Amino acid sequence: MSDASRILAGVILLTVVTIQFGGYFMTKIVRGQVPMTDFQKNFARAGHAHAGVLVILSLVGLLCVDQTNLGGFLLWVARLAIPIAAILMSGGFFASSAGKDRTQPNQFIWVLWLGAASLAVGVLTLGIGLIVA
Numbered sequence: 668m669s670d671a672s673r674i675l676a677g678v679i680l681l682t683v684v685t686i687q688f689g690g691y692f693m694t695k696i697v698r699g700q701v702p703m704t705d706f707q708k709n710f711a712r713a714g715h716a717h718a719g720v721l722v723i724l725s726l727v728g729l730l731c732v733d734q735t736n737l738g739g740f741l742l743w744v745a746r747l748a749i750p751i752a753a754i755l756m757s758g759g760f761f762a763s764s765a766g767k768d769r770t771q772p773n774q775f776i777w778v779l780w781l782g783a784a785s786l787a788v789g790v791l792t793l794g795i796g797l798i799v800a
Contacts, residue, residue, distance in 0.1 A: 675750070679726055714761045718757035728790075732746050
């Protein structure tokens with residue numbers, strides 16, 4: 668593993684603590700200790716789940732990225748786009764459901780879609796890079 672991928676993997680692993688805190692907060696939500704609408708509960712679950720899954724996918728991607736022949740900009744896209752997607756997608760779920768008694772997404776739903784685009788660009792770049800290597 669390259670130094671850049673190793674350091675990035677270490678940083679990504681440190682984010683797991685925030686996901687753990689989110690899990691603790693989710694237990695408060697499902698026990699009714701945090702007042703939320705059903706929509707907000709569903710978006711909180713989705714945000715938490717996407718964070719966890721995409722962090723794992725980010726780590727797997729880092730194991731693969733150094734096996735490609737990608738260089739320069741495309742190498743960094745393959746390294747960073749998936750972890751950025753984890754931040755944007757989970758953040759988009761949380762931000763777009765923020766507010767008292769919200770029953771539909773607010774204007775911050777664009778953050779979720781930006782994260783989805785980052786995920787698509789990252790997995791396509793990495794996947795194609797692996798295939799042509």
